Every structure is written in structure tokens, then in C-alpha cells.
Amino acid sequence: MDVLQLDVSGRPQAWISSREAAVLYASDALAWTLGQAFQVMRGGTQRATGLPSRIELHPIVAVRGAIPSRAWRQQPALTNHKLFVRDRGVCAYCGHRFHFDDLTREHIVPVSRGGLDGWMNCITACRACNGRKGNRLPEEARMTLMYLPYVPSLHEDMILRGRRIVADQMDFLLASVPRSSRLHG
Numbered sequence: 001m002d003v004l005q006l007d008v009s010g011r012p013q014a015w016i017s018s019r020e021a022a023v024l025y026a027s028d029a030l031a032w033t034l035g036q037a038f039q040v041m042r043g044g045t046q047r048a049t050g051l052p053s054r055i056e057l058h059p060i061v062a063v064r065g066a067i068p069s070r071a072w073r074q075q076p077a078l079t080n081h082k083l084f085v086r087d088r089g090v091c092a093y094c095g096h097r098f099h100f101d102d103l104t105r106e107h108i109v110p111v112s113r114g115g116l117d118g119w120m121n122c123i124t125a126c127r128a129c130n131g132r133k134g135n136r137l138p139e140e141a142r143m144t145l146m147y148l149p150y151v152p153s154l155h156e157d158m159i160l161r162g163r164r165i166v167a168d169q170m171d172f173l174l175a176s177v178p179r180s181s182r183l184h185g
Contacts, residue, residue: 002015002016003021003059003061005021005063007065008031021061022057025055025057031064034061036058036059037057038057039057041054060169076157083122083123086124091124091129092106092124092145093132093133094129103126104124105124107121107122108145147182152181153177153178153181156177
């Protein structure tokens with residue numbers, strides 16, 4: 001299971017492995033932890049105490065140190081998987097739910113007509129609707145969007161990355177996701 005790494009203020013930074021988390025514990029780099037311990041790692045004997053070393057890993061850890069101001073302002077990277085999860089596998093034109101293999105990244109304003117390949121110009125579409133719309137604007141193809149695109153927040157992006165997320169991690173992330181988000185529902 002991966003560990004959710006936060007900065008000291010509680011902003012998500014990354015998903016890290018249990019091993020990487022153990023290094024943070026051992027180097028005293030953590031400010032605080034959240035959630036029930038899910039794994040115990042055992043090591044050698046501690047020189048100072050003579051006792052066996054033991055680290056209890058928690059699903060959420062906050063790292064000490066300065067917070068780079070630009071780190072939380074940037075938009076999350078757009079991938080097809082994250083787009084399809086954001087849009088819950090629903091075609092924006094016909095409204096039907098599809099398996100991810102049957103979906104495409106649809107540009108509302110086609111790239112060939114100056115549209116950007118970004119969150120606010122991309123929606124999920126089934127192959128049939130994408131082919132029907134072609135290189136036209138939705139109104140030119142007489143197609144209506146069933147929902148509007150949006151840029152996911154940092155907390156939403158951590159969910160969209162498709163990790164196996166345990167309840168403690170999901171509760172933490174969803175607490176900062178707007179109620180209007182498609183991920184609430």
C-alpha cells in the first residue's frame with residue numbers, strides 16, 4: 001500500500017512507497033501522521049537502547065520543512081485515465097457510461113482549430129460520439145455537452161491518480177474536495 005505524503009500544512013505532495021515512508025520516519029523528517037498504523041517494519045538492534053528497531057507506518061504522513069509556494073498552484077497533469085475518472089466514465093455527449101477502453105479524450109474545440117489540450121477543453125466521449133463530432137465544434141455538429149469540464153484540485157488529483165486508497169486517505173482527501181465535484185458521487 002502506498003502512503004500519502006503531505007507537506008507540513010496538510011497539502012498533498014505525493015504517493016510514496018512504504019519503504020520511502022520508513023526512511024522519513026527513521027530520519028525524523030515527519031511533523032505528524034494520520035490514520036491507523038497499517039504496517040510494522042522491523043530492523044536491527046538500536047545502538048542507544050539495545051532494543052530492536054520498529055517503525056509503525058501510517059497511511060498519511062506530513063513532512064517537516066518549508067513549503068515551496070509554487071508547488072500547490074500548478075495544474076495537475078492531464079492523462080486519459082485521470083480524465084475518464086474525473087468524468088466517471090460517462091460520455092459528455094450521449095450520457096452513457098462506458099468501460100475506459102471504449103472512451104476517448106475529446107477536445108471541445110479541436111486542436112486543429114486552435115483548441116488546447118488541457119482540462120478545460122477536454123471531456124470524455126465514447127468512440128461513436130467522438131467520430132460523429134469529428135473536427136467540428138459541438139454546436140456545428142448539433143451535439144450538446146451533458147456536463148462541463150473543470151480543472152481538478154490538488155486533492156482531487158491525488159484521488160484521480162488511480163492508487164488503491166484506504167479509507168483514512170480517502171476521508172482526508174475528500175474533506176478538501178468541493179461538494180460539487182463529480183468524485184463525491
